[in-house]
Amino acid sequence: MTINENGRLRIAIQKSGRLSDSSQDLFKRCGLKISLADRKLLAHVGNMPIDLMLVRSSDIPGLVMDGVCDLGIVGDNTLEEHALQRQLNGEPSAYDKICSLKFGGCRLSIALPEEIDYQGIQSLDGMRLATTYPRLLNRFAQQHGIRFETCRLNGSVEVAPRVGLADGICDLVSTGTTLEANGLKEVEVIYTSKAALISGDKPLSGTKAQIFDKLLPRIQGVLKARESKYIMLHAPKNKLSEVITLMPGSETPTVLPLAERDDRVAVHMVSTETFFWETMEQLKDLGCNSILVLPIEKMMR
Numbered sequence: 001m002t003i004n005e006n007g008r009l010r011i012a013i014q015k016s017g018r019l020s021d022s023s024q025d026l027f028k029r030c031g032l033k034i035s036l037a038d039r040k041l042l043a044h045v046g047n048m049p050i051d052l053m054l055v056r057s058s059d060i061p062g063l064v065m066d067g068v069c070d071l072g073i074v075g076d077n078t079l080e081e082h083a084l085q086r087q088l089n090g091e092p093s094a095y096d097k098i099c100s101l102k103f104g105g106c107r108l109s110i111a112l113p114e115e116i117d118y119q120g121i122q123s124l125d126g127m128r129l130a131t132t133y134p135r136l137l138n139r140f141a142q143q144h145g146i147r148f149e150t151c152r153l154n155g156s157v158e159v160a161p162r163v164g165l166a167d168g169i170c171d172l173v174s175t176g177t178t179l180e181a182n183g184l185k186e187v188e189v190i191y192t193s194k195a196a197l198i199s200g201d202k203p204l205s206g207t208k209a210q211i212f213d214k215l216l217p218r219i220q221g222v223l224k225a226r227e228s229k230y231i232m233l234h235a236p237k238n239k240l241s242e243v244i245t246l247m248p249g250s251e252t253p254t255v256l257p258l259a260e261r262d263d264r265v266a267v268h269m270v271s272t273e274t275f276f277w278e279t280m281e282q283l284k285d286l287g288c289n290s291i292l293v294l295p296i297e298k299m300m301r
């Protein structure tokens with residue numbers, strides 16, 4: 001049986017959940033025309049030879065490692081857990097992480113009921129912890145020379161201690177609201193995660209490699225644009241060098257004359273660093289005005 005050999009690049013993304021909107025948005029920003037009809041699980045991109053396969057997040061590492069999909073977007077946590085499980089089973093677990101994406105940020109943490117007196121990692125010895133990530137949790141236990149029992153729950157893990165299923169949990173945390181709502185406190189962060197773009201470890205075939213070579217710079221351009229800002233301001237000519245020093249990442253600012261003003265110039269630049277209010281205030285103190293910080297939609301070097 002030949003799988004995935006129709007000359008179209010196949011990308012697995014989460015069907016619905018924490019990563020699905022951001023994954024679709026990333027490809028839309030890359031200029032891909034995606035029309036996702038209700039319940040359609042394989043969507044053809046209209047203007048590029050790419051198909052998006054909509055699946056459960058937990059299936060994405062396996063689909064990419066087995067070559068069913070060429071690329072995938074998945075959380076580091078899911079990827080690492082799956083790879084560890086496959087290694088234990090003696091199954092192929094190789095993949096390439098192409099880049100980290102800037103969404104889906106969370107941490108995998110151990111949490112215990114608030115009333116428990118936690119004295120450090122040794123307090124976990126002998127406990128029973130509910131988790132969706134037993135392999136990552138066991139690795140942590142081994143690294144710290146402690147033993148505990150794990151029981152697997154695929155969702156609503158935070159309810160386990162209250163119903164007597166476990167002493168504590170190991171689950172994903174972002175704002176901490178779910179822990180707090182369920183009377184739990186975070187005691188150890190065992191892994192930090194973001195969404196990642198992955199591929200299998202074998203090189204793509206000719207046509208697919210060409211599609212990928214077109215897509216990757218667009219993805220990188222979207223990521224770069226997201227963290228970059230276009231800054232414009234008017235500055236006194238005699239303070240120009242001080243102004244430029246203050247501007248974050250100001251390698252090659254453009255300096256333009258202003259109509260009917262010999263003492264002031266316009267300065268334009270792209271900043272790839274965070275532009276803080278404090279910097280704007282300092283620029284103002286130097287005599288700058290009309291300071292604009294604008295988002296950038298696309299970038300290509």
Ligand SMILES: Nc1ncnc2c1ncn2[C@@H]1O[C@H](COP(=O)(O)OP(=O)(O)OP(=O)(O)O)[C@@H](O)[C@H]1O
Pocket residue numbers: 014015016017018019055056057058059074075076077078104105106155172173174175193194195
């Ligand atoms: N609270 C959160 N904040 C930010 N990112 C999160 C959060 N919870 C999960 N994630 C990230 O999003 C991924 C998908 O989470 P989500 O809960 O949508 O799906 P799931 O239940 O883990 O998986 P599946 O799609 O297989 O049902 C997680 O693996 C993690 O990387």
Ligand SMILES: O=P(O)(O)OC[C@H]1O[C@H](OP(=O)(O)OP(=O)(O)O)[C@H](O)[C@@H]1O
Pocket residue numbers: 018154155156157158171172173174175176177178179
């Ligand atoms: O720290 P917080 O911001 O509260 O987020 C943490 C919650 O988010 C995730 O669950 P999700 O809401 O995705 O539900 P699920 O268990 O159905 O996957 C995770 O499993 C936690 O329960």
Ligand SMILES: [Mg+2]
Pocket residue numbers: 018
């Ligand atoms: Mg979830």
